[in-house]
Amino acid sequence: MAARSIASMTLSFGLVSVPVKVYSATESKSGVGFNLMHKECGTRLRQQYVCPHDGKVVERADMVKGYEFEKDQYVIFEKSELEALEVTASHTIDIVSFMPGEAIDPIYLDKSYFLAPDKRGGKPYQLLYQAMKDSGTCALAKWVWKGSQKMVQVRAGSDGIILQTLLYADEVRSQADIGIEHPEVQPAELQLAEQLIEQYRVDGYDAAAYKDEEKERILAEIDKKIAGNKITAAPTIAQPGAQVIDLVEALRASLKKKPLAEPPAARPTAHRTSRGGIRAQASADEAPAQEAPTEEAPVPKRRSVRRAMTDEQPAPARKTGTKR
Numbered sequence: 525m526a527a528r529s530i531a532s533m534t535l536s537f538g539l540v541s542v543p544v545k546v547y548s549a550t551e552s553k554s555g556v557g558f559n560l561m562h563k564e565c566g567t568r569l570r571q572q573y574v575c576p577h578d579g580k581v582v583e584r585a586d587m588v589k590g591y592e593f594e595k596d597q598y599v600i601f602e603k604s605e606l607e608a609l610e611v612t613a614s615h616t617i618d619i620v621s622f623m624p625g626e627a628i629d630p631i632y633l634d635k636s637y638f639l640a641p642d643k644r645g646g647k648p649y650q651l652l653y654q655a656m657k658d659s660g661t662c663a664l665a666k667w668v669w670k671g672s673q674k675m676v677q678v679r680a681g682s683d684g685i686i687l688q689t690l691l692y693a694d695e696v697r698s699q700a701d702i703g704i705e706h707p708e709v710q711p712a713e714l715q716l717a718e719q720l721i722e723q724y725r726v727d728g729y730d731a732a733a734y735k736d737e738e739k740e741r742i743l744a745e746i747d748k749k750i751a752g753n754k755i756t757a758a759p760t761i762a763q764p765g766a767q768v769i770d771l772v773e774a775l776r777a778s779l780k781k782k783p784l785a786e787p788p789a790a791r792p793t794a795h796r797t798s799r800g801g802i803r804a805q806a807s808a809d810e811a812p813a814q815e816a817p818t819e820e821a822p823v824p825k826r827r828s829v830r831r832a833m834t835d836e837q838p839a840p841a842r843k844t845g846t847k848r
Contacts, residue, residue: 527547527638528547529545529546529547529640530548531545531546531615531669532545532546532615532642533546533615533616533617533639533667534615534616534617535616535617535619535649535652535665535678536616536618536619537619537652537663540648541648542645542648542649542652543641543642543644543645544617544639544640544641544642544645544649544685545640545641545642546638546639546687547638547639547640548637549635549636549686550635553736554736554739555739556742556743556746573587588601588602588603589606614668617665617666617667617676617678617687618665618666618667619663619665619678620664620665620666621663622656622664623661623662623663623664624660624661624662625656625661625679627662628662628664628677631691631696632690632691633677633688633690633691634689634690635688636686636688636689637686637687637688637689638681638684638685638686638687639678639684639685639687653680653684653685654680656679657680662677662678662679662680663678663679664676664677664678665677665678665687667687667689669689675689675692676688676689676690677690712772713771716772716776716779719775719779720775720778720779723779
């Protein structure tokens with residue numbers, strides 16, 4: 525499915541204006557979501573806002589927003605007042621300066637967006653992209669988005685311009701507040717540690733080579749539950765307590781071991797089976813073993829549980845409040 529832009533903007537630097545479209549560069553797929561259900565009948569619960577003063581359920585139309593300026597003391601704002609407080613809407617991303625591409629500490633990087641040329645913006649877009657890429661620079665800009673002003677980094681990606689929102693200074697904690705001690709390191713220890721780093725060094729991060737193994741494990745257990753099997757906890761293995769070890773000997777022993785991560789090309793490719801489990805695809809030089817054909821009862825998919833529920837029980841009520 526073709527990507528859909530979320531906004532049309534103008535990227536401005538000096539007297540040059542570049543019409544651009546904004547696209548979300550990321551999407552959240554982490555974690556497995558569970559719904560809250562009524563234990564007795566299995567119906568999905570709905571969320572409501574209840575006033576603790578009179579015990580009544582408050583509908584959305586009867587809600588207003590307030591700011592707590594002292595403990596349990598609020599000043600109430602009407603919708604029109606909140607709209608007046610918002611930053612004046614702007615469709616411009618204003619570049620204020622250019623700097624080396626690595627000048628911004630990654631700890632300040634927040635959400636990523638793709639910028640693509642809009643109508644009549646192809647030539648100036650390519651000019652800015654090529655200039656930043658050749659000079660190894662990025663831009664610092666101001667962007668008003670969803671009622672707040674954001675500082676953003678504009679940089680050249682592999683195939684176009686990327687906009688990265690930045691955190692403000694008061695949104696990032698100081699590592700100095702932790703109070704980390706820095707004991708003296710001996711040259712021999714440092715040399716062994718650097719050798720170990722070289723042994724595990726790779727050319728770069730290949731995101732496609734890694735999977736959320738914990739998520740896949742949970743989904744496999746869910747498929748077992750759908751198939752009618754009971755989920756049991758895996759036996760826990762007692763972990764040895766912390767031991768006082770010789771750091772140099774530990775580094776030397778680590779150098780003798782193979783790296784934990786194999787090159788991506790050597791890893792087997794994981795595929796989900798009909799039961800939601802994981803099987804490894806054999807490499808080209810490994811012939812799969814012949815197995816006698818077996819007949820297995822078809823395993824229902826996860827969505828079949830919801831269909832069965834709707835046939836026997838009332839559908840979950842629509843939420844009336846914002847999910848926390």
